[in-house]
Amino acid sequence: MNRNIPRSVSYENGRLIFLDQTQLPNEIVFEEQTTVEQVWHSIKMLKVRGAPAIGVAGAYGLFVGARNILNRKTKITHENFILELTKLADYLDSSRPTAVNLKWALKRMLDAAIKSTEKNVSTLCSLLEKEAILIHEEDKKLCRNIGENGLSLIKSGMGILTHCNAGALAVSELGTALAPIYLAHEQGIKLQVYSDETRPLLQGSRLTSWELMQAGVDVTLITDNMAAHIMSQGLIDMAIVGADRVAANGDVANKIGTLGVAILAKYFNIPFYVACPFSTIDLTTPTGKEIKIEERGPEEVCHFGNRRTAPEKMKVRNPAFDVTPHHLVSGLITEKGLFLYPYAEKIQREYRPT
Amino acid sequence: MNRNIPRSVSYENGRLIFLDQTQLPNEIVFEEQTTVEQVWHSIKMLKVRGAPAIGVAGAYGLFVGARNILNRKTKITHENFILELTKLADYLDSSRPTAVNLKWALKRMLDAAIKSTEKNVSTLCSLLEKEAILIHEEDKKLCRNIGENGLSLIKSGMGILTHCNAGALAVSELGTALAPIYLAHEQGIKLQVYSDETRPLLQGSRLTSWELMQAGVDVTLITDNMAAHIMSQGLIDMAIVGADRVAANGDVANKIGTLGVAILAKYFNIPFYVACPFSTIDLTTPTGKEIKIEERGPEEVCHFGNRRTAPEKMKVRNPAFDVTPHHLVSGLITEKGLFLYPYAEKIQREYRPT
Numbered sequence: 260m261n262r263n264i265p266r267s268v269s270y271e272n273g274r275l276i277f278l279d280q281t282q283l284p285n286e287i288v289f290e291e292q293t294t295v296e297q298v299w300h301s302i303k304m305l306k307v308r309g310a311p312a313i314g315v316a317g318a319y320g321l322f323v324g325a326r327n328i329l330n331r332k333t334k335i336t337h338e339n340f341i342l343e344l345t346k347l348a349d350y351l352d353s354s355r356p357t358a359v360n361l362k363w364a365l366k367r368m369l370d371a372a373i374k375s376t377e378k379n380v381s382t383l384c385s386l387l388e389k390e391a392i393l394i395h396e397e398d399k400k401l402c403r404n405i406g407e408n409g410l411s412l413i414k415s416g417m418g419i420l421t422h423c424n425a426g427a428l429a430v431s432e433l434g435t436a437l438a439p440i441y442l443a444h445e446q447g448i449k450l451q452v453y454s455d456e457t458r459p460l461l462q463g464s465r466l467t468s469w470e471l472m473q474a475g476v477d478v479t480l481i482t483d484n485m486a487a488h489i490m491s492q493g494l495i496d497m498a499i500v501g502a503d504r505v506a507a508n509g510d511v512a513n514k515i516g517t518l519g520v521a522i523l524a525k526y527f528n529i530p531f532y533v534a535c536p537f538s539t540i541d542l543t544t545p546t547g548k549e550i551k552i553e554e555r556g557p558e559e560v561c562h563f564g565n566r567r568t569a570p571e572k573m574k575v576r577n578p579a580f581d582v583t584p585h586h587l588v589s590g591l592i593t594e595k596g597l598f599l600y601p602y603a604e605k606i607q608r609e610y611r612p613t
Numbered sequence: 614m615n616r617n618i619p620r621s622v623s624y625e626n627g628r629l630i631f632l633d634q635t636q637l638p639n640e641i642v643f644e645e646q647t648t649v650e651q652v653w654h655s656i657k658m659l660k661v662r663g664a665p666a667i668g669v670a671g672a673y674g675l676f677v678g679a680r681n682i683l684n685r686k687t688k689i690t691h692e693n694f695i696l697e698l699t700k701l702a703d704y705l706d707s708s709r710p711t712a713v714n715l716k717w718a719l720k721r722m723l724d725a726a727i728k729s730t731e732k733n734v735s736t737l738c739s740l741l742e743k744e745a746i747l748i749h750e751e752d753k754k755l756c757r758n759i760g761e762n763g764l765s766l767i768k769s770g771m772g773i774l775t776h777c778n779a780g781a782l783a784v785s786e787l788g789t790a791l792a793p794i795y796l797a798h799e800q801g802i803k804l805q806v807y808s809d810e811t812r813p814l815l816q817g818s819r820l821t822s823w824e825l826m827q828a829g830v831d832v833t834l835i836t837d838n839m840a841a842h843i844m845s846q847g848l849i850d851m852a853i854v855g856a857d858r859v860a861a862n863g864d865v866a867n868k869i870g871t872l873g874v875a876i877l878a879k880y881f882n883i884p885f886y887v888a889c890p891f892s893t894i895d896l897t898t899p900t901g902k903e904i905k906i907e908e909r910g911p912e913e914v915c916h917f918g919n920r921r922t923a924p925e926k927m928k929v930r931n932p933a934f935d936v937t938p939h940h941l942v943s944g945l946i947t948e949k950g951l952f953l954y955p956y957a958e959k960i961q962r963e964y965r966p967t
């Protein structure tokens with residue numbers, strides 16, 4: 260892999276390291292995580308963010324907890340070990356109760372311990388270490404597959420617009436939306452990436468711009484409302500964004516502002532792609548209309564950092580997501596392949612057992 | 614007029630007062646201007662901003678300078694009075710060298726003094742006072758006429774989106790884009806205004822939201838990238854923005870982000886209007902392609918106030934304006950009337966002497 264792509268979670272020689280994303284881009288702080296409490300706090304305080312990254316962080320966190328149990332002076336029985344492990348998993352899960360990937364990863368770790376025929380707690384602990392590494396490796400492989408499936412869309416000299424952060428900091432290694440970009444960069448394909456700053460929380464300026472710069476990708480930061488002008492100048496050949504959820508009909512829920520980018524891309528005849536793990540497609544949600552949009556507090560819109568930028572008692576809307584109708588999406592880039600529009604039926608076929 | 618609409622420049626009982634816009638919305642500070650140097654500084658430091666408001670401020674500023682000449686203990690000859698006045702006008706003009714309205718207003722004031730048959734300097738000073746008040750009154754009347762010509766477009770219960778600040782703070786009394794909204798509000802027509810925050814300088818959150826709130830208009834602040842979502846929810850029935858320049862073919866240069874709003878409005882079949890003084894239409898500029906877009910420094914995009922929000926050495930684009938092609942503009946609202954699309958020929962007819 261490109262050694263310069265920042266890693267939000269890494270595990271090497273028995274040391275679990277998180278990159279503190281709350282301090283980016285001003286400070287680059289790596290923190291070793293040595294206790295379950297510390298991992299809980301890191302997830303809670305958004306030092307680690309992005310659904311897949313949280314899952315990986317939680318899995319390693321549970322292993323760190325198991326290792327600390329074993330390091331105590333008093334020996335523990337198999338029964339008590341499983342009991343403590345279950346409590347630790349519940350505790351870790353409470354750091355971000357709505358994070359589906361965290362719950363999933365913790366359950367997978369716990370199941371690995373509970374269902375194992377191995378009763379030696381020390382061996383069980385090694386097994387947990389292997390399982391966490393496996394979850395991490397699977398996530399990396401998934402990103403690389405997304406990257407490979409999107410790579411065919413990228414030609415030398417292209418201008419690519421992205422919105423929010425669906426990169427290495429949110430997932431593992433290559434990210435989702437940024438995976439084809441990183442792979443193209445690895446292969447020496449010349450690109451010009453434009454990163455929307457992504458108000459109100461500025462994931463584009465704080466995270467995407469930073470991680471692409473670190474990796475040596477040529478990236479230019481713009482405010483969200485500059486995208487139309489930049490497109491009108493012929494500088495954008497393609498837009499790639501991530502997704503929070505894709506409905507069965509192909510409608511895409513993603514960070515607020517994604518719908519605007521998709522409409523502008525349509526107007527300027529620019530292909531608009533969504534990159535996401537195949538598991539992001541939720542067949543139980545028929546269309547985008549059924550996706551509830553989280554409305555967040557007014558402070559994010561009225562303030563910048565600690566500084567108030569709008570009048571006191573200002574009425575504000577702050578939807579965290581929007582829904583892009585499937586007909587504006589040129590295709591979905593997933594680890595199972597590139598699904599070009601109209602893709603809804605192809606997705607559903609992929610889900611059917613063959 | 615609605616007494617609650619804030620006034621950026623006011624002149625009452627011989628006192629010239631500016632509202633310091635650099636402190637909005639956190640502090641509401643009115644400053645009496647007693648010297649030409651103070652007026653120069655206020656314009657330079659953007660305490661007064663918006664092309665028409667600067668013209669009015671400059672005209673009053675020159676009168677204040679003339680009055681101070683007369684208040685000296687030593688008497689001045691007519692010749693020396695005109696000489697000093699000319700120097701003061703040049704000096705005031707240097708506060709914002711590219712502001713066409715400032716140059717125009719100062720020349721008009723100077724001409725009034727030079728071309729007058731009156732040679733008594735005290736009477737000439739009164740004449741300058743009257744000329745400044747006249748320039749101000751003409752600007753107010755122009756705004757009211759824009760408001761009246763746009764009022765027919767507004768129906769009770771409408772949601773109206775605006776971008777940047779083309780309100781009372783930038784012009785006189787009613788502003789341009791906000792004039793129809795203020796008149797509708799005066800008449801008790803219920804409205805819901807949405808104000809784009811307008812990155813990077815936040816004129817929408819700092820100024821438009823504030824002045825509409827002060828006037829009692831129901832206004833909701835959104836980040837620029839929320840407009841598409843808000844439109845998709847059926848909350849916007851009309852968009853009104855101002856203009857910096859309109860080309861002969863009807864293309865509109867305005868604050869960055871305007872083009873995006875126009876494209877979104879087209880997609881959702883929402884009428885998109887541009888309100889501006891007729892003098893904003895520049896027949897010597899054939900199309901929008903000939904309008905040079907000012908590119909500003911990177912700090913505005915990389916920082917928020919004093920706080921850095923993007924990585925060091927970040928590559929940035931920062932165009933201050935964009936160009937909206939005429940076919941996306943439903944109509945121009947001017948003091949000479951409402952010109953509906955296709956309006957280019959109608960404009961040119963209006964310019965021809967009849």
